Amino acid sequence: MSFIDNMKEKIITSSNSYQFYKDNYKKLVSQNTDNKKLIKTLQKENKNLHRINEELKESDNQYKNIKEDINALSDRINDNFNIINQNNNELSENINKIKDNIRTNSLLIQDDIEVMTESSDKNNSELKNTITNLNDNFQGFSQGIESFDKNTSELKEVINNLNDSFNDFSQDIKSIDKSTSDLKDTITNLDGNFKEFSQDMTTKDNLVENDLNDRLDCINENVEDLEVKFRIFHSNIQESQNNLEQYKGTYNDILRRIREVNYGLVFNDTIKNSSWLHNENFSSNNGAANYSFLYLLYRILNEVKPSNILELGLGQSSKLTTQYTNKFTHSKLTIIDQDKTWIENFSKNLDFCKNISIKYVEVEEFEYNNTTNTRYRDLEEKLSDNKLDLVIIDGPTGFLPSGEFQSYPRSNILTLIDKLDDEFIIILDDYDRTGEQNTMKNLQEKLDEKGIEYTFKAFYGLKNQGIICTPKYDFITWF
Known part of the structure; x- marks a missing residue:
């Protein structure tokens, strides 16, 4: 006992x-x-x-x-x-x-x-x-x-x-x-x-x-x-519960790191002898794309072969999407970011072709459910009329200038539903945070209102990702 x-x-x-x-x-x-x-x-x-x-x-x-x-x-x-x-x-x-x-x-x-x-x-x-x-x-x-x-x-x-x-x-x-x-x-x-x-x-x-x-x-x-x-027993129980919470937090952190290490090993094995991924230099730490994200994105790019990609947030995942678009010229890639300096410095490490465009878009604050959040301003007007079959959401940042996490971040996807192709995949990074979970819930409600069938799956690593795909792409939930 x-x-x-x-x-x-x-x-x-x-x-x-x-x-x-x-x-x-x-x-x-x-x-x-x-x-x-x-x-x-x-x-x-x-x-x-x-x-x-x-x-x-x-x-x-x-x-x-x-x-x-x-x-x-x-x-x-x-x-x-x-x-x-x-x-x-x-x-x-x-x-x-x-x-x-x-x-x-x-x-x-x-x-x-x-x-x-x-x-x-x-x-x-x-x-x-x-x-x-x-x-x-x-x-x-x-x-x-x-x-x-x-x-x-x-x-x-x-x-x-x-x-x-x-x-x-x-x-x-x-x-x-x-x-x-x-x-x-x-x-x-x-x-x-x-x-x-x-x-x-x-x-x-x-x-x-x-x-x-x-x-x-x-x-x-x-x-x-x-x-x-x-009172003594209660104090002991409270102390034990606090210790248990600490042990639980430590256990979950260790479990996340073990999963992340496993995804890193699997990712490195998966990209070996890749026909289009030649630059394998990834810095997957801090707030950058982690290995569960990179592994999931590589498998989708390599096996689904999307043709019109929208990436919200420039970063480590862009090393995958740009190399993929350079190899498969039928595809088009649009990257959106709100930091001009970051775009200028990070773009030096990327190879570009005519099908790739990086756009600077300012962010704006908006109120929703008595909370303050940020989004790209007039994003839908900055995009072409081409239907999107892959949307990668890792921007804008999920916290306010004060450092406080937002309750409904990265909500531009809610206004882009009409720009989705009949068959599509959406990846939402940082799904381990409450704000991203709220945004995902709102997205699912919007799809339900429009009668669009979809499948949802969460992937767990050092950070979590939530994906939504049409029934055609249900197989990616087994990655």
Whole structure:
């Protein structure tokens, strides 16, 4: 297992431990929050219980007042009953006395009547009428007495029923009084139990909170320790990543140089006994054409035999294109550069024929996608109407006078698409740079818009080259 893998495994293990403590910490905090909510709810219910108790006390006072009023009413009713009973007894005694007097008087009257009957027959008829009326009156009076007795009996029955109802009401009052007493006892017991429960919950909450705080302190200490270890691991990983990037950069640089050496060996073997390349003096270093570029260009010139060549940028590649055009007179070569001094000095090392022309063209700055870039000014007007079958792009320079690399350099090719032949090849040097990659992408979009079929391939050496060719020349992608 590599050092990076070991670091990753340690970080994952530490992260898992950290997550474990973090999750437990969240659970404990959640439990503490729930306990506090429960205590608040219980305290609220305790307040409600006290409020109910106060209301019951107030109701009890009202009940006592009502009971006192009922007792007073009961006393008054009893007194009235006693008075009524007393009056009724006195009335009954008076009625009995009257009845006795009536009976006595009736007997006396009958005796008198008999005496009077015997002594005088003269008034017998009138006396009989009088006696008859008197008997009728006495019978009426007797019926009135009987009716009064009956009414008095009914009144006694009503009074007895009322007394029974009052006794029942008194029993109900006593039952309510007992229920109220039981309810008060229950509330008192509930209040005592709730106080005990509240005290118990408060004690438990304090214990839980203390335990939670102890656990949180322990977790915080562990988390802090893990954070320190994690920062150390992260620092080690960062350092390892930086070293890895350095190793990667060194590896890529070595790989590019190995590829370049290989292209140099292959190029030198390829140009041996060439029928048209006689000057083999190439200075392929710094910003000049590298061996992958020279090898690719030689193979295209030697095997494709282009007839109308445009080379943007004068340099080492021009040693190949000029010798090729001198040998194959059917071909024409146009070289464009923006530096007059460079054209004058470098041209001394080249052989020219009438089919070769080198043109000085100024460069201009232009804005694209909020970036500043350079291109040859009015390049399409400096060229002939001949269709191009090979375009070599190594100019103008891909950086600004400030030294900053351009975002869209060497974009003249975008305006030259209509000057391309039906079958063509385009080589873009320095394709390892972002700016040239952006230009290549724009070129591909333009070709797609025009419906032109093409193949793309990148070649990798000390520098990279991107090529675009029509399907006829797909074989060059295997070079």
